[in-house]
Amino acid sequence: MRRTRSSAALVAAAVVAGGLALASPASADPTPAGTFRQLVGVGSDTTQDVLNALAGDTVAGKDYAATAVKSASGAGLASYDAIEPGTGSTTSTIQTRSGGPSFLRPNGSGKGRLALSESLTGDKYPDSSGVSVKGQVDFARSSGGPSTAGTALTYIPFARDAVGVAVKGSALDKLTVDQLHDIYSGTLTQVEGVTVHPKIPQSGSGTRKFFLSAIGLTDATLSPNIxxxxxxxxxxxxxxxxxxxxxxxxxWIAQNNGVAPDHSKDAAAAGAHLAAVQLPGDTGETSPVTKSNGKFIPVNSYYENATFGRDVYNVVPSRAIDPAGMFFDKDLYDVFVTSGSHTAALATDAAETVIADFGFLNEPYNGSINPNKHAKFGGLEESGVDASTPAAPGLKATPGDAGVKLSWTAPAATGLPVTDYRVTLTGLDGAVVAVKDLSATTTSYTFGGLALGTYTATVAAANLNGTGTAASWTGAVKYASTTKATTATTAYGRTPKVAVTVTDAHGVVPSGKVTVKEGSTTLGTGTLDASGKVTIGLSNHLKVATHSLAVSYGGSGKLNASSTTVSLKITKATPSIATTAPSTVSHTSRAKVTAKVTATGTTPTGTVKIYEGSRVIATGTLNGGKVTITLPKLSRGRHTLHAYYAGSSTVSAKSGANFTIRST
Known part of the structure; x- marks a missing residue:
């Protein structure tokens, strides 16, 4: 059961009423020394103590091992303090992985987010004089939202905190936003005759950034004397x-209740306290805390106030909590994310009891990754990094059998390299059918086994900054068809035919048109019959040669187009020769011979020669397939002659039958 804010406060009151024993101040990184756990967090000191407790470490003398938060597989948290436990050093180093580098302890929300960013990019932390921390940090504790626009990081709300003002002296018991603005801008130096001594947290602190924003200032307008x-x-x-x-x-609550390591109880004993603040729109002041059974508990109205109430976050790489992504980290997801029926380990009743003990209010949106429910997105918090995401890849789609093959070329290079490609398929209604993440070296993917219909496929390249512009294809998914074609060697002048059969493997009767082309020239078309067949007759005047034909089926409502190639051999036509000549002629006269050459589908052209034996005695040229040739004077006697057609580019040569002329 999820707790509301008001019930969380009651839990906190019940715990302190139960006589929580105060222990000597103690806090540590993962204990015992040399302990390494899978999910490493750094950053804000606002939430470090409660995260230390949720990690199962000893905090302020209490052992939280029994309530340690873990993933389903048993992966635990390793929460490293913002400053060195015990010494308070801000220059100490930490080692978060066995055999990993030692690097400067990230002090504050901003430094934690920077370390997380550079753990992703592999750059040096905290600057070029540091060491590469690639893979050394999994999440950042943050008491504030993003400083950089983008989607590389997801800010997962963890609990509700508030920022108050710790003061000393009755003159500062009650303050307004305007007074705080003027004090921190340097224009108000006294309140009720008492000189004020404002202090501000270190640079990179989430509390510093939030507080300045709440009172209408920035680092640039903050008095430099503070x-x-x-x-x-x-x-x-x-x-x-x-x-x-x-x-x-x-x-403040956790320290003064003895739950967190104490850095404030001496000051409180000497009169330090949290001032009551006149919240915007109110006429009176609201104290951030009240007491129950001698212990501090939150004042809900102060925490809920939009000016001084704030969500605190655990910041994780967005791609690490994307279940469809290739960089998905289920352990990180299990611990931090509440989505649908999945509840974050940090949002269980046991975890929220610990959260309430440390002075925070539990919210129903603990673990949300929805920006409409308090989650936020931000870019890598590293100066000088190229914040651009990749351009769209070059995309080509090839329909297949109940599927589609996508092929693409990489987009132009950006400052950060492509890490993966996100391929998404949606149906006609916009519902996502499938999502696949692929490595940066992959340039094709096939969606198969789809129902027939219209789909949209997108391919987008991603880098650490997020997913870039998608390339898109929309088209119909159909069954594959197979086109087969046969031809027979055909003589010039006769009609060549291409016999085409189209089939598929799903029992669909192919229908539609078939086209035969040679190069870009269409030679013939036809429509498939009820059995998926068609015979297409081509021109009877194709040149004598072997033709390479492309036979294409245009597809139908259920079948993809398909094609094949086939060879067609056109040979020369075979002619027939008929001659007409006189049987006798005077030796003083010249006989005339008529030759007629015919062939199927064409009128032969060329020359005809009259032979006597092996000697050519006369030649003529065909006109309309006929020629009359005048012979030379023949000597007395019997002459055996024959006509010979020499052929052409389309008709073969041919010798005619012998004929006899008697010269008298």
Whole structure:
């Protein structure tokens, strides 16, 4: 059962009423020393203590091993403090993986997000003088939202906190937003005659950024005379009358209730407290905390206020919590994400009891990755990094048998390399049919086994900044067809034929048109009959040669187009020769011989020669397939002659039958 904010406060009150024993201040990175766990977090000190407890470590003398949060596979949290436990050093290093590098401890939300960003890019942390931290950080604790636009990082709300003002002296018991603005801009130096001594958390602190925004200032408009201090440590900061500093209310509650390592109880004993603030729109002041059974608990109305109430986040790489992605980290997802029927391990009743103990309010949106439910998106928080996402790939789609094959070329290079491709298929109604993430070296993918219909496929390249512009194809998915064709050697002048059969493997009767082409020239078309066959007659004047024909089926409502090639051999026509000549002629006269050459489908052209034996005695040229040739004078006697047609580019040569002329 999920708790609401009000019930979380009651849980906190019940716990403290139950006599939670105070222990000596203690806090540590994953214990015992040398312990390495799978899910490494760094950053904000506002949430470090509660994350340490949820990791199962000992916090303020209490062992939380029994309530350690883990993924379904048993992966646990490793939460590293913003400053070195025990010494308070801000220059110490941490080692988060066995055999990994040691690097400067990230102090604050901004530094935590920077370390996470550079864990992804492989760059050096915290700058070029540091070391590469690639793969060393899995999440960042953050008490504020993104500083950089983008979608590379998802800010998952974890709980509700508020920012109050820790003060000393009765003159600062009640403050307004305008007073805080003027104090921190440097224009108001006294309140009720008491000189104020404002302090501000270190650069990169989420509390610093949030507080300045709440009072209408930025780092640029903040008075340069205000000293920087480590956040949420009143003992070192709120020491004199008139001192004030922004402070996490949750941290104040946890420290002063003895739940978190103490950095404030001495200051509180000396009079430090959280001021009541006149919230925008109110006429009176609201205190951030109240007491129940001697223990501090949150004031819900202050936490809920839009000016000083804030969500605190765990920041993770967006691609690591995408179940459809190739970089999906199920352990990270199990621990941090609440989506649909999946509940984050950090949102269980046991975890939320711990969260309430540390002064935070539990929210029903703990673990949300929906921006409409308090989640946020941000870019890599690394200066100088190219924030662009890839352009659209070059996409080609080839329909297949109840599927489609997508092939693409990589987009132009950006500052960050392509890490993967997201391929998505949606139906005509826009519903997602399938999603596939592929490696950066993959340039094709086939969706198969689809129902017939119209689909849209998109391919988008992604880098660490997120997914780029998608290339898109929309078309029909049909069954494959197979086209087969045969021809027979055909003589010039006769009609060549292409016999075509189209089949498929799904019992669909092919229908539609078939086209025969040679190169870009269409030689013939035909329509398939009820058995998927058609015979297409071509021109009877194709040149004598072997022709390579492309036979294409145009497809139908259920079948894809298909094609094949076939060879067609056209040979020369075979002619017939008929001669007409006189049987006798005077030796003083010249006989005339008429030759007629015929062939199927064509009128032969060319020359005809009259032979006597092997000697040519006369020649003539055909005209309309006929020629009359005048012979020379023949000597007395019997002459045996024959006509010979020499042939052409389309008709073969042929010798005619012998005939006899008697010369008298």
């Amino acid at each position: 000293p920087t201090v480590q956040e949420n440590q009143a003992d070192e900061v709120v020491t004199e009358d008139g001192a004030l500093a922004p402070f996490s209310v949750g941290s």
